[in-house]
Amino acid sequence: MYLRSNITRLLQYRSCLTKFQELGFETIYSYNLGKHIGVSAEQIRKDFSKFNIRGNKKAGYNIEELITAINKIFKKNSPQNVLLIGYGNLGQSLIKYKGFSRSMFHIIAAIDIDPSKHKRKTLVPVFPPEKAPEIIKKHKITIGIIAVPDIAAQEVCNLLVKAGIKGILNFSSLVLKAPEDVQINNINLGNELEAIFYHIQLKQKNI
């Protein structure tokens, strides 16, 4: 089994490799890739070999081959439908976010508790919470995005789990309780700023 951190790194590698490819590079050394991402070259070689991706010590890794190999790991046979819960500012910006469809994920409906938001002519239709189980079943949805205020997040999580959702992207700052077979990833933006601030201080000390 691969741990969450391995998976996250592999996806970071791919984002970075795609960039290098766009800039016209054909090969890359683990050292250069690592420097760009903040991961040691050793770790990169370890990760790649764990996923059976091999390079050439002298010429480096072939970028095209690397991207193909990583894509194979994350292969989806078909686009995946996603349900958004919470049609506030965050929810609406997520619907417009282009990075999802690029990865073959499609937010096909939203759920909100506010009746004034229940419209069909918005970018995606917005339904009341009681419609969620039916929509999840009908569209074979496996992933839900929680973009509601903290106070409602656990209740929404319970609703999703009960309706058969197996993966949750959680934007609330709550750590949610769910059965072991449900994969929850948390976006903690406060932690992101802390990490940035830490590195700024570190770089200043080194000067």
Added chain:
Amino acid sequence: MYLRSNITRLLQYRSCLTKFQELGFETIYSYNLGKHIGVSAEQIRKDFSKFNIRGNKKAGYNIEELITAINKIFKKNSPQNVLLIGYGNLGQSLIKYKGFSRSMFHIIAAIDIDPSKHKRKTLVPVFPPEKAPEIIKKHKITIGIIAVPDIAAQEVCNLLVKAGIKGILNFSSLVLKAPEDVQINNINLGNELEAIFYHIQLKQKNI
């Protein structure tokens, strides 16, 4: 020097430890913490010892001590001011996001190119781009959040760097070019969904 992945893990540990503390636990084993986060117990012990955090093999780690030790690493002497660029849906939801102020980061102003958004009576005042250098200097801002469409992201990045910004949280899907002493963290939500989907498939195979 600590790598970005170490830092991110430490912050994840703290989020998780805080949760366990809220649930009434006083001690924790590296194994339990690891299971919760998707990191091996060995990795956790390695990380903690790198930051001089010591535990007791039999009784586990004292949660309070762990949190204090991690807080010390990320100690800020004063709240940090943050500048938001892009006052669209995403930007407005970030201003309302409570996780920032909890970590002592404050978005104190926003920048937007659209004159109809330049208001002082919004939650934070919104200014035109040409005001950015002045605001950054006046409020000693070191971190900028880029929440503009992809097409404008690199230009905004250049503006921030020129005005002295040393850390950027980037929500655009562009990989930004900046000098080495500028720390850029990217939020790639497409990757988050890919990682969740990968784990769902893995769990289903194991059943």
